[in-house]
Structures are given as structure tokens and as C-alpha cells.
Amino acid sequence: MSTSSPSADPAPPPPGGVLWTLAGDIRGLLMLPAALTLQVAHPAVGAGVDEHSVFRTDPWGRGERSLRSLQLWVYGGEAAAEEGRRLRRLHATIRGTDTRGRGYHALTPANYAWVHATGFPVFHHAYRYLVRPVTEAQERRLYAEWLRVGRILGLRDRDMPATIEEFWPYYRKVLADEIEATAVVRELVATDSPVPPPDRGPLPLRLLLRALWPVLLPPLARFRRFxxxxxxxxxxxxxxxxxWTEDQERALRRLGLVVRAVVPALPERLRYLPLAREARREHRARQRRLSRATRPAR
Incomplete structure (x- = not known):
């Protein structure tokens, strides 16, 4: 696969945009399980993850790598496009047969676009619980930024609906024609799937988690499903x-009230993930330098 010259690389979403704020906010972590589960509800994507992913044997490592990749798409600057190329190289050999007996390839535009597309309706829905309902202007801006990220990942303009008006019919058609409870979906929402304890962090913490894991895993699994x-x-x-029951809906709304009250009050070092914090810090420094450079001399 050929790679573009740096000057031709697509640019990440701009500082100050919807994704600039959302992608690095710790509330985004709460949205990721829903987006991932909707991705693998597509038979081709589910089969690819089932047969080629290490999410069962190394869930924490895979999660960490996926989160870093997502952060690079938005905050990586020149590294964003290279991360997109790396992902395409990684997926170039992923192929097989899905649950409906159809051959699939990870980079088939319909499959690859769905993986990217799922984040938009999930973030659009979850945002109203964890942040606030999006306005029409924010919805349009978020979708435009989502398309920019798609270009970083190697999607062509014709692979994704060009406008928000075109997106929702496309999305509903995939739901009607393709989506199902794949084996991976069932695992991701199960409360009794075996999950190893985290293997990252200081040794004393890992040993403590290993000892407490039989007690911690059941409530964590129920919360993940919720x-x-x-x-x-x-x-x-x-x-x-x-x-999904009415009682669960009420519980989710209560959780949203707490999250909306607590997270904005946190200091930046706790509210934003590391790559986002660094990008925000560098952006502020650039803005200060620009302000000084354009300030009239006295």
C-alpha cells in the first residue's frame, strides 16, 4: 500500500472542536464499550475480532492500544495520519468467513466504514446523558469532524455518507440488514465471561488486584454490561x-447527573487522558506565543 507524503496527509479535527473536547475527556471511556459492541454486531466485523483479535487473552493491553490509537487520531498532529496507515497495514491480512457464510476482508469499505461510523451514533446518544444534549449545530460539527477522522483512517469520501441527512438512513439500513447478536457481542455483554486481572501498573497494585479479582470482577462485569x-x-x-428496562433507564439518568456534576469540576490532570492533556497544553502555549507575537509594540 502506498503512503501519502506528509503535505498530502489529512489533518486531524481542529482544536476547540467537539471531538477535541470529547475524545480526551474521561467520560469518553464510559462510551467506548457501547461503540465497540455495536462494531462487532456486524457479522464481518464480529468474525474478524473473534478470529484475529487478542481481546480474550490480552484485554487490558488491547484496550490500552486502542485508546492510544483513538487519541492519536484527534491529538496526534502529524502522527495522526501515520497511525491511520499503521492501522490499515495491521488490518490488511484480516480476512475469513462471517457467520452468514460470506467472505469478508477487514478493509472492505463497507466493513471498515462501519467500524468508524459506529462511534458517531454512540457518542451522539451518550453525550446527552454524560455531558448535555447536542444542539443541531454541534451534531453537524461532530459529524463533519468524524468524517475528517475517517480520512485519517484511510476512508474515502465515497465510503461514508457525506452529510448528516445521509448518515441516519445509512445507519438504520445497516441496523436492519446486518446487525445481530454475534458471538463477540454476547461475550462483551455477559457478566460471567472470564477476564484476567489488569497486568499494567506497579507490581504491588497488580498483586493486590490479582488477589481481589474474584471479588471485584462480578460487580465490574455487571457495571460494564449496564x-x-x-x-x-x-x-x-x-x-x-x-x-433495557425502565428501572435501568432511571439508574442511567441518575449516573449521568453525578457524572455531569463531578467531571467538569475535576482538575485537568484528572479530567483528560495523557495525550489529550499534552495536546491541550501545547495548544495553549502556541496561542500564548501567537498572542505575544501579534501584540502591538509599545
Missing amino acids: LTIGLMPPDAREAIGLE
């Missing part, structure tokens, strides 16, 4: 066949 289903758009939830 967030995964609750922060998934209702039409996607219905297409997969995931149940």
Missing part, C-alpha cells in the same frame, strides 16, 4: 436484541 447497553442508541440496542 454501560454498554445503556449508552448504546435504543434502535441499535433493539436491532441486537439487548433488553
